[in-house]
Amino acid sequence: MLPEVTATRYVTPLREGGSLPGIVEADDLGTYVMKFTGAGQGRKTLVAEVICGTLAQRLGLRVPDLVRMQLDPVIGKAEPDEEVQELLKASGGLNLGMDFLPGALGFDPLAYEVGPREAGEVVWFDALVNNVDRSWRNPNMLVWHGDLWLIDHGATMIWHHNWPTAAASAAKPYDASDHALAPFGPDLASAAERLAPLVTEDLLARCAADVPDEWLEGEPGFDSTDAVRGAYTEVLAARARTIHERVTLGEPTRDRPSQAPGWLTGRLAPRREAGEVK
Template sequence: MNHTTGLRTVAATRYVTPLREGGSLPGLVEADDLGMYVLKFRGAGQGVKTLVAEIVVGELARRLGFRVPEIVLVELDPELARAEPDQEVQELLRASGGLNLGLDYLPGSFDYNPVVREPGQELATRLLWLDALALNVDRSWRNPNTLLWHRQVWLIDHGASLYFHHSWRPDRFPAKEYRFDAADHLMLPFAGPLTEVDRELSARVTPELVAEVLALVPDAWLDQDEAFGEPDRVRAAYQEFFAARLARPRTWVESLEAARAARV
């Protein structure tokens, strides 16, 4: 069964420019729907698991009420490399033929700085909780991975989440104690008490919701998992992770609250 029907698929028609802020060298492309997308390449050094994390965490965030640019699947023809003068980009394009991941480009957006425009306690608390749930270790002051667009906060770049899946083993999984260090999190200074947010969001992240998000990940990307192999087994493993993460007692929430209280 192919599980990609929930995301639109477009074809890249033109490579516009590299976006060198990211370590994986994402690029801006135009697609056959005339849209512009920030393309995350399957041939980048981090591999397809970063693309899996982008879908799982980005779409989970969307369903919890956060603003996330539309995520699409992007078919890339390696022949686009012929028109690219940069050798590094050429090699990346040639290594990324097939299905890649794109995020709708938000023209005129810029990195969000909460010092310039405070996020408000509710947004800060909810985002801190989400990143701790999904083990997103890459939303810091140095690298906010959050944009301001039309005066609203948008979340991007979730590829560093679910970091355990780069080396997971069945005998070590699931583990609700996976460490999340909130000390440098972008929203920690603005977050409020986590009790109510934890109660609300943990109730909303149901097994059905997690399954809905996991169904968006292409089977071809999950086929490459070295620990579980078959897509349905990989999805089941992710389900187990979220179930363990949300089971009581949630010690990671207690750690978050301690880190927050220490900043007050």
């Protein structure tokens, strides 16, 4: 189970995040990026963050540590932004915290070189979880103390938004042509050789076990939270076996419609029109 802390001070919102995460301090004296259950895309985003984040860590990839974070909305009373106030009011109780990396810089492919081995492992992992949000448009990677760190996995495992089609999703290919690390010659064969044997049902079950029951309860088509966890394990285990054979690395496209889910594109559209994101 993930460690649990309690938020003690709301510091500031992070405007670049589509779900409006915030920086908070907690009773363990740590500083975290909090992702809220009351955000527009709902609890499944947090489920994806937990499963993918803990899986990446167990595979040896760098992801900031995750915690369960209790929130009393009263800590944000001094926040003047009404949107933030409403988000806090809607998110009382258990939320997700990600360790804040002070001084980290957003990944810039012109300033940071990534070797083929590391690039291959990140692309392989993203193919496994079908991450549609690590493109050159929005890398969702940080450079901290000279190392590459992966963040923001809420737009992964799109199949869990429609469980009846999830089994078929295991066989779908992954187009990495626009992946932020595609220009670094990712060595997918080497990545698959090292990582695929590690993605066992036992490992996946341990990742799914880190998801709080309350984020899985009431899922249509399932009679228990353990059954939901089993569904995540089944799809990812099946996908891990051969996904490296179905990754496409072609020329990047700069004008095609986004493949991100509707809740994400909907949040980004007004900001894109205002020139805040590209």
